[in-house]
Amino acid sequence: MSAHETDAAAGADSTTTGDSKRWIALAIVMTAAFMDLVDATIVNIAIPSIEHDLGASFGAIQWITAGYALAFAAGLITGGRLGDIYGRKRLFLIGTAGFTLASALCGLAAAPEMLVASRLLQGTAAAMMVPQVLSIVHVTFPAHERGKVFGLFGAIVGLGAVSGPLLGALLTEWNIAGLEWRPIFLINLPVGVAALLLGRTYIVESKAPKALRLDLVGVVLVTAALLLLIYPLTRGRELDWPLWGHLMMAASPVVFGVLVAYERHKTRKDGSPLVELSLFRVKSFAAGIAVQLTFGVVLGIFFLVWTLYMQVGLGWSALKAGLTGVPFSIAVSTAAGLSVQLLVPRFGRKVLQGGALTMVAGILFYFFLAGRYGAEISPWQMLPALVVMGLGMGLIVAPLTDAVLSEVPREHAGSASGLINTTGQMGNAIGLGLVSVVFFGVIDDRGPIRAPAEAAAAFTDAFRNALGWAAVVLAGIFLVMFALPARPKQHLEGGADGEGPAAVEKEPALAR
Numbered sequence: 001m002s003a004h005e006t007d008a009a010a011g012a013d014s015t016t017t018g019d020s021k022r023w024i025a026l027a028i029v030m031t032a033a034f035m036d037l038v039d040a041t042i043v044n045i046a047i048p049s050i051e052h053d054l055g056a057s058f059g060a061i062q063w064i065t066a067g068y069a070l071a072f073a074a075g076l077i078t079g080g081r082l083g084d085i086y087g088r089k090r091l092f093l094i095g096t097a098g099f100t101l102a103s104a105l106c107g108l109a110a111a112p113e114m115l116v117a118s119r120l121l122q123g124t125a126a127a128m129m130v131p132q133v134l135s136i137v138h139v140t141f142p143a144h145e146r147g148k149v150f151g152l153f154g155a156i157v158g159l160g161a162v163s164g165p166l167l168g169a170l171l172t173e174w175n176i177a178g179l180e181w182r183p184i185f186l187i188n189l190p191v192g193v194a195a196l197l198l199g200r201t202y203i204v205e206s207k208a209p210k211a212l213r214l215d216l217v218g219v220v221l222v223t224a225a226l227l228l229l230i231y232p233l234t235r236g237r238e239l240d241w242p243l244w245g246h247l248m249m250a251a252s253p254v255v256f257g258v259l260v261a262y263e264r265h266k267t268r269k270d271g272s273p274l275v276e277l278s279l280f281r282v283k284s285f286a287a288g289i290a291v292q293l294t295f296g297v298v299l300g301i302f303f304l305v306w307t308l309y310m311q312v313g314l315g316w317s318a319l320k321a322g323l324t325g326v327p328f329s330i331a332v333s334t335a336a337g338l339s340v341q342l343l344v345p346r347f348g349r350k351v352l353q354g355g356a357l358t359m360v361a362g363i364l365f366y367f368f369l370a371g372r373y374g375a376e377i378s379p380w381q382m383l384p385a386l387v388v389m390g391l392g393m394g395l396i397v398a399p400l401t402d403a404v405l406s407e408v409p410r411e412h413a414g415s416a417s418g419l420i421n422t423t424g425q426m427g428n429a430i431g432l433g434l435v436s437v438v439f440f441g442v443i444d445d446r447g448p449i450r451a452p453a454e455a456a457a458a459f460t461d462a463f464r465n466a467l468g469w470a471a472v473v474l475a476g477i478f479l480v481m482f483a484l485p486a487r488p489k490q491h492l493e494g495g496a497d498g499e500g501p502a503a504v505e506k507e508p509a510l511a512r
Contacts, residue, residue: 022140025202026149029133032096032195034156034163035188036126039103040068041164043119044307045318046172046181050115053180060112067116068123070230073425074223075127080135080417081215081274084208088132088139093199095129098122100192107185134417138405139206150340150402156333163329165307166322173319215266218274221259228252229426233433237440279408279416287483288404289423291352294477295396296427297434298359298470304432305439305466313459314375315452324379328390335394344399349484352403355395356478360471362389367467375456403484438462438469 043050043065051061083091102122109115137149171183179186229252232245239245259275266273280286310321335355343351366385373381401420408416442462446454 021202024198025140025204026137026152028195028199028202029092029136030152030156031191032092032099032129033133033153035099035191035195036130037156038164038167039122039126039185039188040072041303042168042184043068045165045168045322046184049172049181054109054112054115056112056115060116063116064112064119066235067119068126069425069429070227071120071123072126072130073230073422073429074226075124076131076422076425077222077274077419078214078219079127079129080131080419080421082128083132083135085214087205087207088135089199089203089205091128092132092136092203093196095125095127095132096192096195096199098125099129100189100196101125103185103188103192107179107182107189130421131417134401134405134420136203136206138408138417140204146402146406148341150398150405152337153398153401165318166325169318169322210271213270213272215263215272215274218259218263218266221255221262222274225252225255225259226422226426228255230429233429236433237436241436275419276416279419282407283483284403284407284485285405285416287480287485288400289419290480291396291400291477291484292404292420292423293427293430294473294480295400296424297431298427298473298477300428300431301434301438301466301470301473302363302431304435305463308439309370309459309463313456313463314377315456320379324382325386327383328386331387331390332394332397335391336398337394339395340398340402343395344402348486349403349481352396352399352484353478353481355392355399356474356481358392358395359389360392360474360478362386362392363467363471363474367464367471370460370464370467374460375453434469435466439466 047061047065050056050064054060056064079091079095099122102118102125105118106115106122109118134153137146137153141149167187168184171187172181174183176183228248232248236242236245260277263273263275263277267277280289307321310316310324311318316324339351339355347354362385365388366382369381369385370377404420405416439462442465443458446458446461
């Protein structure tokens with residue numbers, strides 16, 4: 001069967017086979033996505049245990065946390081394109097197998113160097129696995145069901161955002177079989193094996209309808225551009241922001257420019273670029289990518305400073321800090337599930353803009369509460385602000401995914417998915433870089449900290465400063481959202497020939 005026929009068959013299968021097979025396939029890819037989301041954050045809570053057990057240096061600890069993000073961000077676009085070329089099911093299974101193997105190696109690591117190498121492998125495998133999730137959804141479900149599916153995806157994102165630290169706290173504190181921190185990685189093994197076995201049966205293969213080739217020069221350029229940006233942002237503060245870090249960040253947009261020029265040349269030459277630049281002519285995709293980038297900045301700022309504020313500033317245990325995030329997670333999941341099905345068809349982009357304003361309100365409320373109660377603040381006093389923030393985030397994450405992919409041609413689903421995830425990772429990296437300025441800069445200005453009360457005061461002030469910056473970025477997101485499609489409209493599903501936009505939908509979706 002040709003690639004053209006394969007993609008058409010996938011679309012036909014999605015509408016003719018029983019619901020059970022499609023929904024089991026969805027459960028498999030969503031579980032894999034959740035596994036990745038949790039693994040990106042679960043390690044942070046176990047850092048003290050890892051440092052003590054392996055005798056890891058601070059530099060090694062930095063690489064254990066940053067290595068995953070670097071490998072993940074650098075490989076996402078390539079992983080998406082490989083799925084388009086060689087089959088999304090095939091790449092999903094390869095990525096899942098690699099992720100499971102790397103998790104085992106992390107859990108069995110006998111030295112910091114082995115753990116760092118295993119985390120790099122884990123991030124690379126995730127870059128093969130994760131882009132296929134949205135691609136498989138895009139080609140497996142008919143358009144009138146995608147809104148419901150993307151709502152579920154948004155709920156999974158919200159759940160995974162906070163579940164990592166909580167699960168990491170529980171597994172580390174329980175010290176299962178005396179393994180201390182190792183179960184945070186080993187827990188992926190049964191999940192990964194189940195995803196592999198079930199995925200082979202229930203996921204339908206799909207490829208791009210036109211024969212494509214991997215753009216190796218594009219792979220090198222995009223990887224270099226991302227590393228030039230993300231590496232100095234990740235390591236800058238630890239190394240006191242050296243000159244070479246600034247030079248690397250300055251070089252990053254230059255390399256991105258070279259990438260764009262080369263991809264245009266590659267498109268004219270053989271029609272197989274790594275980055276499908278024509279996607280940016282789709283207004284909903286271009287605007288959604290801009291929102292994704294700035295929203296990633298907010299998440300990069302908030303989640304790190306929130307963890308530091310609770311565990312270092314307030315002196316809370318990992319478990320107490322993890323449990324404090326549960327109401328936030330529930331609020332995100334609830335709002336994400338409701339937004340696409342009930343709100344977007346009626347209000348369009350106003351739902352996303354309402355989410356941005358709701359998050360701003362929650363952040364400003366949190367700003368007030370942290371200042372009022374200081375070091376004596378309790379999880380219950382944080383609860384109202386966290387719920388408001390979670391509701392706002394949930395109103396953004398699910399509709400945004402639908403808005404970005406709704407008009408993407410099916411043959412470029414993998415490339416588009418990789419771009420979405422890469423943009424989010426870039427935003428997170430920029431946000432993490434800004435933490436050094438808006439959070440640690442405030443603490444450094446306070447001078448040496450000699451007592452817990454001084455630490456609590458310094459971290460509270462720094463947290464409130466970071467919240468203020470997050471609110472400013474969200475206000476910018478609100479303005480960028482005016483470029484998103486304003487009203488929902490009816491689309492028609494593309495035919496079996498696989499030509500033209502696959503994003504022709506029967507469901508109400510964000511449209512021009």
